[in-house]
Amino acid sequence: MRKLHIGIIDLVSKCPTHALWARVMNANFASIMPQAVAVWCQEEGHDVAYLCYTGFEDLADALPENLDLVFIGAFTEAAQLAYALSSQFRSRGTVTALGGPHARCYPQDAQKYFDFVLGFTDKSIIRDVLAGCAPNRPMGVHLSAAGQPAALPGVRERWAFIEPTLKKAPLLKMVPMLGSLGCPYKCSFCIDSVVPYQPLDMSVMKEDLAFLLTKFKRPLVAFHDPNFGVQFDSCMSAIEEAVPAGRIDFAAESSLSLLSEPHLIRLKRNGFKALLPGIESWYSLGEKSHTGQLRGMDKVREVADHVNTILRYIPYLQTNFVLGLDTDEGDEPFELTKRFIDLAPGAFPGYSLLSAFGQAAPLNLQYQQAGRVIAFPFHFLNNNGAMNIEPRNYSWIGFYDHVIDLTRYSFSPRAIYRRARATGTFIPKWLNVVRAISSEGSGRIAYYSEIRRRLDEDPQFRPFFERRSSEIPQFYIDRIKNDLGPFWRWLPEEAIQHDPDAYLKSTMGETPDSERVRLAI
Ligand code: B12
């Protein structure tokens, strides 16, 4: 096979940005898979140019012009940028392949704009793309392995791509690693609820940790496991065998049910500095938060207690909530979250608006069946730019009023001050303040207030939000145009739209209920 010139782009940002938080953190959010794909392509004897796009690079010039093949990794929020890039590359004769969360969630849509769309990806899938590297148009080919890969290149093998990416991070430098894939829990809204739990080879993890100790005085590792620590003892033993106590700092997403006090003692001893557990709801998902049948204020007290215990061991804690779940009704869920903020002031609250990412989760089929999914352009589907499911128990105006009120409460000067006081060490204190005063706090309050105002005043808003019209409000189109800047002209006109019910149609051959009858979910 001839030697191919291959480009690999990891779209961490969906557009150019100047935000302080992005400057400090985006390079730390690089994905593992584009680096793994780069390693595999090199192993097959090809030339690779890799770019992690953090929103500060000149995308037009960052890669060589004469590429045979380009792989783009994108979240759904970056889909429109990815589509525009693909059409620019195709115009130069480059074959394009899309992988990552967007390709997994919206393959039918992505096939219209890419020659290859990749779901679960292992080395043999990449070999297939390399061997068949030719345009597939108008519809790209969808390839997916039967499941998650059994092994992935470790840090040592990915280092040639990690190092230049971390050079862009001015302060914290987080090395992305994986200890496991999938999850044994079954949270119905989650992409991993149907992916079997699978630990990765601990000897690779040990080698990688030892390798990192040769590269940094004090490495910082971010585990990308969907639910870190499911096999807690073997994972901790591997760390203890490879790392002298406290020489590496770690961050991980882990569920509350795994964070018992004995586990916290061991996590602290082993250098864990940041944890991101999901609470999601005060009325459901008790298994994950280890609160069983507890509901409402009882669950708030129990979880706040647990979170305060965690904060005695772990300096940085983000607690994740989903707003707009079907189990929520009236003021209570929002008021309960405020009480939680009062009772556990040191935790940073991460809010996600309920979102159905295409075929990410089985539950999305039911939302589509019920005709509740709204075709907000992908650019806004990042858990806060838009909520693409009509809330079951709120009007849109009522819902946004609650979301704005809760966001204001969470990022008020009083809450920021209490969070800073309850956080022991400098970097976590500083991160919490920057997040609160930049895009996540004040930025979101301003954005949600604009949406709320337009729900009253913009004649295009309510019909679209209520699925009475499929015409995307000009407000959203103008934003995409503005954000994409020079790439706007490469975005195919129809790529602003997508079919919000494509998953349902692909699996059941059904159209959603055109009479808009609500099904009980
Ligand atoms: C770790 C994680 C993060 C980390 C690291 C992100 C990163 N850059 O990788 C952090 C905390 C930074 C993060 C941030 C966000 N995340 Co996140 N995150 C996850 C999580 C928990 C695990 C993903 C993971 O790495 N798995 C391990 C890899 C190996 O498996 P995989 O993702 O399934 O990938 C397979 C294939 O998709 C493919 N593949 C993946 N990437 C690529 C790239 C190429 C080029 C190719 C060929 C193939 C390929 O190969 C893999 C092996 O089969 C998932 C939820 C989950 N449980 O999976 C959410 C998830 C991916 N995140 C999600 C979201 C929405 C976000 C945010 C927008 C949240 C926010 N509002 O800030 C941001 C966006 C960040 C960004 N733009 O980079 C959504 C994505 C939905 C979507 N369609 O876009 C998910 C699915 C969670 C959800 N809500 O359901 N996230």
Ligand code: SF4
């Ligand atoms: S515990 Fe987390 S990763 Fe596992 S299914 Fe639930 S939300 Fe998904």
